[in-house]
Structure formats: structure tokens, C-alpha cells
Amino acid sequence: MFFLIQHYRYVLLFIAALMILFGLFRLVRKHSETLTKAAIFGYHIGKGKKWLNFLILLALIFNCFMIPLEMRQSGKTEISLNYAKASQGLNPNGTRFNPAGILSEEILEKAIRKGAFPDLTASDLQQALSVSPKVQGNSYDENGYFISTQFVLSYQATEKTASLDGETLLSLTAEAYKEWFIQEYSENVSALNMDFSDIGSEDYLDICEQLRKKADLIKLYMAGMANEDPAFQSSSVGETFQSVSSQAKNVSDVMAEKLEAYLLENGVSKASSLYMSRLSFENMFQYFDAVKAHRSNQNNLAAISMYENDMARIVLVPTYDTDFQFYMSHTRIGIDEFAKTAEAFANDKTKINGEISRNNHILNQLSSRSYAGGQDEKAEELVQQTEKELHHLAEKARALVEEYSAGQTNQYITITAFPWENRFSSILLNILAFTFLFALSAHFVSFSLTAGRQSGRKEAGNAVQEKKK
Amino acid sequence: MKKEKKSSRPKRKWVGGVLVGLLSVVVCLTAAFGWIWFSNRNFEETFYTLYTSKIDEPVRAVLLADLHQAEFGTDNSELITRIAALEPDVILIAGDMITSGSEDLDYAVGLCERLMAIAPVYFGLGNNENETVYGSDLNADFFLENAGLLGDSPENFEPLVKDNSLLTGLRDAGVVIVQNESVITTVNGNKIEIGGISTNLSSFWPNSGQFVYRFAESDSDHFKILISHRPDPVMEYIAGYRLDLVVSGHTHGGIVRIPGKGGLLSTEGGFFPEYDAGLFESGPMTMIVSRGLGGHGVIPRIFNSPELVVIDLN
Numbered sequence: 151m152f153f154l155i156q157h158y159r160y161v162l163l164f165i166a167a168l169m170i171l172f173g174l175f176r177l178v179r180k181h182s183e184t185l186t187k188a189a190i191f192g193y194h195i196g197k198g199k200k201w202l203n204f205l206i207l208l209a210l211i212f213n214c215f216m217i218p219l220e221m222r223q224s225g226k227t228e229i230s231l232n233y234a235k236a237s238q239g240l241n242p243n244g245t246r247f248n249p250a251g252i253l254s255e256e257i258l259e260k261a262i263r264k265g266a267f268p269d270l271t272a273s274d275l276q277q278a279l280s281v282s283p284k285v286q287g288n289s290y291d292e293n294g295y296f297i298s299t300q301f302v303l304s305y306q307a308t309e310k311t312a313s314l315d316g317e318t319l320l321s322l323t324a325e326a327y328k329e330w331f332i333q334e335y336s337e338n339v340s341a342l343n344m345d346f347s348d349i350g351s352e353d354y355l356d357i358c359e360q361l362r363k364k365a366d367l368i369k370l371y372m373a374g375m376a377n378e379d380p381a382f383q384s385s386s387v388g389e390t391f392q393s394v395s396s397q398a399k400n401v402s403d404v405m406a407e408k409l410e411a412y413l414l415e416n417g418v419s420k421a422s423s424l425y426m427s428r429l430s431f432e433n434m435f436q437y438f439d440a441v442k443a444h445r446s447n448q449n450n451l452a453a454i455s456m457y458e459n460d461m462a463r464i465v466l467v468p469t470y471d472t473d474f475q476f477y478m479s480h481t482r483i484g485i486d487e488f489a490k491t492a493e494a495f496a497n498d499k500t501k502i503n504g505e506i507s508r509n510n511h512i513l514n515q516l517s518s519r520s521y522a523g524g525q526d527e528k529a530e531e532l533v534q535q536t537e538k539e540l541h542h543l544a545e546k547a548r549a550l551v552e553e554y555s556a557g558q559t560n561q562y563i564t565i566t567a568f569p570w571e572n573r574f575s576s577i578l579l580n581i582l583a584f585t586f587l588f589a590l591s592a593h594f595v596s597f598s599l600t601a602g603r604q605s606g607r608k609e610a611g612n613a614v615q616e617k618k619k
Numbered sequence: 620m621k622k623e624k625k626s627s628r629p630k631r632k633w634v635g636g637v638l639v640g641l642l643s644v645v646v647c648l649t650a651a652f653g654w655i656w657f658s659n660r661n662f663e664e665t666f667y668t669l670y671t672s673k674i675d676e677p678v679r680a681v682l683l684a685d686l687h688q689a690e691f692g693t694d695n696s697e698l699i700t701r702i703a704a705l706e707p708d709v710i711l712i713a714g715d716m717i718t719s720g721s722e723d724l725d726y727a728v729g730l731c732e733r734l735m736a737i738a739p740v741y742f743g744l745g746n747n748e749n750e751t752v753y754g755s756d757l758n759a760d761f762f763l764e765n766a767g768l769l770g771d772s773p774e775n776f777e778p779l780v781k782d783n784s785l786l787t788g789l790r791d792a793g794v795v796i797v798q799n800e801s802v803i804t805t806v807n808g809n810k811i812e813i814g815g816i817s818t819n820l821s822s823f824w825p826n827s828g829q830f831v832y833r834f835a836e837s838d839s840d841h842f843k844i845l846i847s848h849r850p851d852p853v854m855e856y857i858a859g860y861r862l863d864l865v866v867s868g869h870t871h872g873g874i875v876r877i878p879g880k881g882g883l884l885s886t887e888g889g890f891f892p893e894y895d896a897g898l899f900e901s902g903p904m905t906m907i908v909s910r911g912l913g914g915h916g917v918i919p920r921i922f923n924s925p926e927l928v929v930i931d932l933n
Contacts, residue, residue: 200639207643211650264666264931266704318664325668329677329933332670556672574878 152312158220162213162584169591173598193597202596210585217581221573223307227320228284228300228566229327233558236299242335242562249281249301252327260326265318274310279303279323317569324565336559337551341371344544346537353420354413354529355512361536362406368543369398375551379558384550391554394547401539409532414512417519418526426516429509436506443499450492454485655919662691662698662925664705667898667907671863673842674932676807680844681705681738682928684713684868685745685911688726689925698912698927699733705929707738708806713868714745714817714848717785718915724751728788739804740794743815743846745869754781759821773825774799797846799830809932810841816852823852835860842932850894850908851887858901864930865906872896872910876922884918896926 154161195203229252233242241247251257258272258279281303287296303324305316349360372395375382383390412418419425466478570577681702691698702710716727734740746756753776755761762769768778776798780786786796795802797815804811814834816827834843835857843863847853850867873882873895882895896910910926 200636204639204643208646211646214650215654265664266701266706268704315663318666321666325666325931329668332933552672556670560670571876571878 152307152309155216155219155312156223156307158216159580159584162588166587166591169595173591173594176595176598193593193600195593199593199596202592206585206589206592209588210581213581213585213588217584218570218577221577221580222316222570223312225305225316225320225570226568227303227305227324228568229281229303229324230301230564230566231299231562232564233562237297239297242559249283252281252301252303252323253279257327257330258323260330261319261322264326265314265322267314270310270314274308275319275323278308278311278316278319279305317567321565321567324567328563328565331563332559335562337375337555339548339551341367342544342548342551344537344541346540353425354418354526354533355410355425357533358406358410358413361409361533361540362402364540365398365402365406365543368540368547369395369402372398372547372550375554379554382550382554384553386553387546387549389546389550391550394543394550398543398547401536401543405532405536405539409529409536412532413529414515416526417516418529419516420524422516426513429513433506433509433513436502436509440499440502440506443495443502447492447495447499450488450495454488454492457485457488655921658924659914659920660691662701662912662927664701664927664929666929666931668931668933669864669905670933671842673840673863674809676809678709678806678809678811678932679705679707680709680711680866680930680932681707682711682713682866682907682909682930683716683734683912684848684866684909684928685715685871685913686730687715687718687747687911687913687915688721688723689913691912691925695730695733699730699737701927702734703737707929709804709811709813710734710738710740711813711844711846711866712740712742713846713866713909714743715747715868715911715913716742716745717747717751719747719750721751724785724788727785728792731789731794732792735793741802741813741815741846742789742794742796743848743866744796744798744817745848746817746819748785749817751785752782753779757818757822757826762822762826774827774830776826799827801830801834801843803841812837812841812843813846814843815846817848818852819849820852820855823856827852828856831857831860831862835862850899850906853906854894854899854901858904860902860904862904864932865904866928866930867894867906867908868911870895870908870911871914871920872923872926874914874918874920874923878922882923 231247235242235244236247239247253276255272255276258275262270262272262275281301283298284300284302285296285298287298289295303320305311305320307316311319344364346360349357352360372391376391376395380390380392465481465483467481469477469479471477692700712731716730717724731740731742744752749755749757753761757776762773765779769775770778789796795813797813799816801812801814804813812834814830816823816831818827831845834845839861843861845853845862845865847865847867849869850865853865853867870882870886870892873884873892874886875883876895877883880891882892883890885892894906894908896908899906899908907928907930909928910923912925912927914920
């Protein structure tokens, strides 16, 4: 039955072709130009053709059921990607977008679960569905380069899916993909979870460093979001990404700084001797690194001085830019590489020396003050204030991101369905066209039989007359 | 003898023509009625997915509307089996489960009992239930006539109840009837508030409007669903309200659907009802109108299969 439904229009075409061939065969066999002409003018589609016309009516009724059934065995749904990176062929997080993901096992199983089709497997559904870009680019010439942001999900029934509604399957698959996509690429706000439970046991200066890092994390997260949409303002908290980023910077620059200043000023530490020995140990390794960076810097400078006179200073290479304009390109050569490496080692050395100096300053402060160690009330208060402010900021940032995300991610994908109702005119046209074709071929057969009989009778009459003569 | 034969031929032709004509009419009518009968006894499923920040864990709701005591399988076994397979978290009924005048109220109670075994059922009354319970389709004239009974609370219809058996039966089955009231429930960890109205355009104000206003304007952190049997009062009076989802029926999809054009007939009279079926959006509100599962009256559903609506909230 499935085969018949799927190939119904071909079967109709085949029957019509057979009938026309049969009619032609009859006409050619009994060919007589004048008699055929007479038969054409004498042929009446209604007169004496009641059973033939009844047969055509039956064909029309049959077509009314079968052609819509056949045409509903296929369908299409459009999936459009509406985020900025889609035009570069990327997902919202910058990874490569792969349209084949729409037909992944995970998505199809989700669609089957949503539709509650227990007898259908993901592989059955995969065979019935296909994805293609709506507009296909090519790589032959630059004008043909095109990254499609619209994809057509097509359905062609197979024996296993024939009993199900194709439109429902398409809609469920597209929605399952949209759900997955939103879940996968919506903003992950877990980075904004401010958990300070594990830093309470650390020494104050380490706590200060951790608090500063947390503040920087909020600052950078918000700055990144501000780059995406600088104009977005929350309707619930009334903040922008930029304003929350600035507030986080204030926490780092003012509150954490104030805590550090207090700790250093008063030499406050929970266990100063332990902290001081750790810093001294750290300084020893920093010193080795500084010496290494210094020596490397010296080696590179020595290399430059050795070869400077023998090596070309500048090499210019003639080339074209992207607009096909000629220009001389300055190409990096060996001596440039030496200079660059020497500079990098010098920077490293400066940075390490800075850290050593800072550690020394802390060591001086801790050793010169008469702080007994243990908890300090003022330091605890400053830590708590900073933590509270970071909690508040993180909540604000999360609300902001969630509000922004809800508006954005839900728009990442648009699904456009093409219900069969919209194909009604096409279905109607097909029914009429195929019924007309059947009627035409049936009448042609009838005509060929009539014309054959007439010409036969006429020829027999002529033969009798000739005999009489 | 020859003369007699010649005179009988045209008569035989005429009789044959009439026979073929009659046969054609019979075949056409059989095909048409057979198709209408078949398509009215099988329901389709329409899936909608709504995305909202008010829902943390996905929720699936199944919407039944305008059953009019229709049967899909013996004792609606096909309908029940399918709904169970769809695993809804909540079942919403947008009225007209029965047809007014019918004595068989066990249909609604029996079906709801079986639905309750699948998921909690929230029932918004339709005009047919109103006629059975209050003896009228709650229009403005009815309220004017019974203003004395209502007193100072025009939105409490309890004093107007004439036959309580349906409401009692449904409540005993565990169904939550929402008539100018709302209930807050927790579904998959999500707080959802479900309210219901059954008034029409003439009686929405003052007999439902205040409730809907309070419902929409109250705490907006949770998801709000309004069951309104009729879609018209919603789009006429409260289109901009902060309701997340409104589910309706009543229109029967326009009874006869013109492909590409929509519903032809309005159950309120007239042609081409505006809110015949499908999803409509108005500001923050989404309204889903079901084509319904049954029908009544002489005009059959044409190009309009019964519809079971499945709504996924993500």
C-alpha cells in the first residue's frame, strides 16, 4: 500500500501512457485518413459514453483521496539562524556550526520522545529526514561564496514513518533541535556563583588576592557581554553590562586595595611565620627565574651585536594587497626575531623582579610589626564587606545576563513550517491534471475503438460493392 | 418485430443513463460522507513549544476542548491511551466537554477520572457546562435577571447554580474547576498559576474582568495560564494583560476549514471567525485556540480534523 501511495502519480501516468499507446496502435492498424477525420468530427464525449464517464468519475474520486495522501508523504520546514555569528558559519560560542547536528541521534530521540512514538527509532527517522542549505553557495568564484543561515529540513516518508503525520515529525524535530540549541548555547552563568566557603581558612593576604580575582571575573564577564550588546539595559535591575563591570572594578580597586593596605600597614596575618617562610621560598624560585630571564636577554642582545653588521636590516618584498594594489612588504628577518626575544626576556625579568620586591615588602612589613597572629577583627570585617559586595554584584550580573539571554537565545532559531493547507492549490491542481489526463487517454482509447469499427465497417461495405460490380 | 425492437432501444438508453447518473451520485455521496465520517473520528495532535524564563524544568500540558461527548475508541480508550503516552504534567480542559441538554453527565466525570490517573486536571467551564449548571450561557441578560442573587459579588456564581451534580461529580473525581478563580500549583518544581473564566463578550465586565485583572497583575514571577473557553473576550478586553498563556476553544476551528484561508463558520454566527484556531500573540500574552475534538449541530467538520493540543513549556 505504501508503495502505491508513494508512486501513485507515476502509476497514473503509466496507465494513461498505456491507454494512449493502445489507442495509437489501434488507429495505425485501421488507418484511413478520411475515415479517422470523419470519426473525430463524429465523436461525442457524452453520447453513448456513460460507463466511460462513470469510470472517469471514479478515477476523480480515487484521485481526491490518493493524491493528497501521496503529497502529504513529503514536507519541508525551514530553520533560520538569527544570531550574528551565524553568517560566519559559527555557533553563538564561536565553534563551527554543523547542520548535520539537526539530525543527530540525540535530537531525533528527543523528537521521538516528545511525540511519543514508541515504534519509531532515531535511525528510522533519520532515513526519512534530510537537511540542506536553503541557498547553496559554491567555491568556483568569489561571487559564489555563501554561508547559508537558513536550512531546509525535508521529510520524505519511508515505510516505517508512513503511518505518522510528516508535518508533526518535522515540527517535533525542529523544536527538539531548537530546545537543544538554546540549552547548549545560552549563557552559562555558573561562573558568577560566588562561593567563599573555601577561602575562609586561607591567610588574609591570600583571601585578598582571591577576592580581587572574583571581582576581576565579574568585571571581565560583564565587559564581554557589553561588547556583545553595549546598549542593553535590564528592565528589572536597571543596570547595563558596563555599569556592573565598573562596579566590579571598584571592588577590586577600592575595597580589595583597602583590605590589602590595612593588612600590610599592620602586618596582619593569621600565621605570620608560616606565611613569611612561604614567601621566602617563593622568592628563591622567583630569583632563579629572574636570573634565567636576564641571561636569556643577554644572549639575544649578544647575538644581535655579533651579526648586526653582517645581516640585512630591512627586507622589502614586492607584493599585492587584498585590493590588488602593488606595495613593498616589510618582511621579518632573523635579526628582528632576536630583538623580539630579547625584549620578551627583559619584560619577564622586570615582572619577576617586581614580584620579588613586593614579596620583600610584605616580608618587611610582617617582620617589623608586632602582630601576634590569629584572627583580626578589622580584617574580618573588611573581608566580609568585600564578600557581601561581590555577592550583591554577582546577583545583579546574573539577573542581567539571564534577562538578556532570555531575549536573545529564544531568538537564536526561527522555525517556519509549511502546512499542507498552504499546498492545497497545488494538490487541487494535481487532482484536476491527473484526472484530465486519465479522461483524455480513456476517451482516446474509446475513440480509437470507434474509429476502428467505423473504418472496418466502411471497408467491408466497399469490398461488397466492388464484388457486386 | 423489427419495428418493436427499434422503438425499445431509446427507452433502454434513457433508463441506462438514469441508472449511471444515480450510481454516480451514490458513489460521490458515499465517498464524501465516508471521508467526513472517518476524518471526524480520528484526532490529530498539534504541538506547540513556548519558551519562557519563568519555567526552569520543562512542563508539558495537554489541552482538551469541545469534546461534546465525542468518543475516540470505546469509552475514549484511544484518546486516553494517546494522552497517557504523551506523558503530560498537567491536563487543561477548555470547556464544552458535554453538550447541554444531555442527561449523560457520567461521560465527563468518567473521562476526568481516567485523565486524573494520568495528570492533574484543571477544568474551565464552557457555555454547554454553564447551561447545564446554571441553566444559561452566563450572558449579560442572565446576570441582570439574577442580580439579586449575586448581591455584592458579581464574580461569585455559586448562588446561581441550579444543578450541582456535574460540578460535584468533577470535584469528587479530583478535578480542579477554575471559575473566576485561580490556583497555584507546583509542576516539576515550577510555580504555575492556573485560572479560568467562562463568561462571554457581553458579560465579561463586570462578571469576570476584575478577577482577570487581579490574576494578571499579581506576582509575576511565576507562569500564569488562563483557561477561557471563548477566545474573543480575551482578545477584546485583556489582550495586553500580563498573562503568559491563554488556552481556548469554542470555535471548533471554524467547523468547515477552507485550506489556506482558515475557519469558515463561527459558532457565534457569522463567517470567518478571527480566532478560529492556532497560536495568537498579543504583547506578553500567547493565546492557543484549539480546534476542539468534537462537535454538535448539523454541519459536520470538513477539512477540520479533531485536534488534541500538546503544549511544551521550556
